[in-house]
Amino acid sequence: MDVFSHDVLIVGGGGAGLRAAIAVAETDPKLSLAVVSKVYPMRSHTVSAEGGAAAVIKDDDSLDDHAYDTISGADWLCDQDAVELFVNEAPGEMLQLEHWGCPWSRLSDGSVAVRPFGGMKKQRTWFAADKTGFHMLHALFQTTLKYDPIQRYDEYFVTKLLVDDGRCRGVVAIELATGRIVTILAKSVMLCTGGCGKVFPFTTNANIKNGDGMSLAYRAGAPLKDMEFVQYHPTGLPFTGILITEASRAEGGWLLNKDGYRYLQDYDLGKPEPHPVLRSMELGPRDRLSQAFVQEQEKGRTFEGPYGNYVHLDIRHLGKAKIDKSIPFVRELCRKYVNIDPVHEMIPVRPVVHYIMGGVHTDLDGATPLAGLYSAGEAACVSINGANRLGSNSLTELLVFGARAGNAAAKFALEVEGNGISAISAQVGDEQRRLEKDFLEKQGGTERIATVREEMQKIMEECVGIYRNGKDLERGAEELAKLRERADNIALDDHSHTFNTELTAALELGYMMDSAEAIIHSAKARHESRGSHQRTDFPERDDDKFLQHSLAYRTESDAPRIEYTPVSITRWPPGKRVYGK
């Protein structure tokens, strides 16, 4: 088997991975550094982010305001030391990206423009029209091209972390074009593989968002933190789940029920005003808006459609000029995918799974409990997002914690001894045999990948949706365990080595099952309601018992072991989340 060796290996080439790569290259250009990704980096899901990235830049704003918005948005479950560090480093990172060429939208004086965003009491969201993630990713990727030390393994699919003597020592990966199985050794490994939205049926997430890194870490013994916290974005297009950015509400869009009524006023989110009011109504936090939709639906005040109930997002009053200037992608997506022009018509929207607050447990430097293993971005949980992430914090998080984790991984690689293949050759051999026996040469089986995947997604939607209860969670956990047995009985049509996407789909299904298991069991164990985790059988927040992060550890049984670790509180004692006042 081919063996490659580097000092630092980054898995995933989205925003966090690329920012980390530049950080490593700038720490010491002599470090051997590589990014391995199952897609070409510019295809990574960062590309789909629309609305913007938050960082304090204007004179009327303050770091404490950004911190408070983030902490209250998180329903106090985030770590306040992490949040303070995040808001502190955010402006520098955003400026750095400006210097690297990101085409931020501007004011007439040439300074960077900012827009309002949900749950933020000041305007601090930088944006590049409504393709912010696209522009950030391409600016980052193109900038990495000037750093010669950054090598890439494009379209290599990582199947396993190699761990020996308590340290992560590299990965096993498949080169998709040839099917060649390779070992890539590294002194430090960083997981920047994004979230796992595809464990749900209706999501804004791309096909590649399968929780690969979460599962790799979980299988290697690192815990997954706060996995019960899944963000539903309130405004997705029915059927496709395509995101209609929060910026459409920040620019002044209204959410209307089937009677044409701005229903959010009934849910303790403030009073309807003609113009957007910060931290109020349509600019409330995503968890509260998605919950309001469900309640509105239960009252029979939503529209019924072929792809589920929906409400209207009305941006007609913004006018064509403003729509074309500030949110042109919204118009493009609506015309293309629902055949309406939002300049003249209202947009049908419903809540859609968008982001997972949980992820691989890391410290402030992206270090996981497994020595030599780091993580950043949606794959990781530092945590700044707690029980509900504020819109426009995640793009900034990629930069701040991508850079921090990159620096830390570089430092670690400079300090430790290198790896020899001998210590881990048995593991490598086992992994190669697993890939061959269970997949490439697999005979028999009766289940289709898509069937098992769809049933998993159905269980998740039914049992771990916007509102949850113990009975459903119990049932979901049982059904998921049974489904895992069926997943072992998959039939594969394709036994070839050349770009075998059935193989990757089967491996991704296994990854998603791990995330699904962690989500469902973490949700089952949290007997309270907080942020995006709403238990109808435990409707109150319970700070005495649950102002703690959950940690899900993989076990040999069909359920993870759930432990808890304290939340760091520095200056903002837990309080009531108040919006619309």
Place this chain on the structure above:
Amino acid sequence: MADTITVSVSRYRPEQESEPTFQDYDVPFRDDWAVLDAINHIKDNIDGSLSHRWSCRMGVCGSCGMMVNGEPTLTCAAFLSQYAPGPIRIEPLRYFPVIRDLVVDITSFMTKLKKVKPWIIRKEEKALSEGEYRQSPDELDAYKKYSMCINCLLCYSACPVIGLEPNFIGPASIALAQRYNLDSRDEGALERLSILSQDDGMWQCTFVGECSEVCPKDVDPAGAIQRYKLTGAANWFETILPWSSK
């Protein structure tokens, strides 16, 4: 309206076939299905051995470009209804080597992309402590269009010059060079001009304009190339005219 449509897909599995062949699949005809949804339906329910790339399904990641009825097409942004009653012929993007089925080898593009130095080049970097580079909305508009390229490579499959001269640096790369040249923060235009003036550079373009026709993001690479040629020509005149300062 018929409830199925026939999709004729180019299959090529190098481990078992020496040449591509077509395989027909009948898929449900649904108004709201993109061509990509039909291909996914085949993959999920009929034939798991079909390989193709896709990811975002909202026209921004650039993964799912293919030839549909002979035209370079982003398959997540083209709908079955456009091709009714069918059949729909789906092939890998033209002018690229085929790895497998609908998956093409884009390493040549990745090399070309890097060659045009698509990053901000400056003699002196401004310190972060000095804040952002000021850039007016008009200065942003000067390059914005060329920054919208999603690298889907439809323009390479549309370009007859690429068909004849695979080394031609190609529409998307030149548009991207222009994106940085026209960015008020950048000082690298001359460096890029020397790269783009080489034999495989912009002079190869015969201005057929097909690249701009197929671009799903209205980047207008043909316009970028035309504009670039004018810059290149002006620059060349400057070097030979007696009153030139050079």
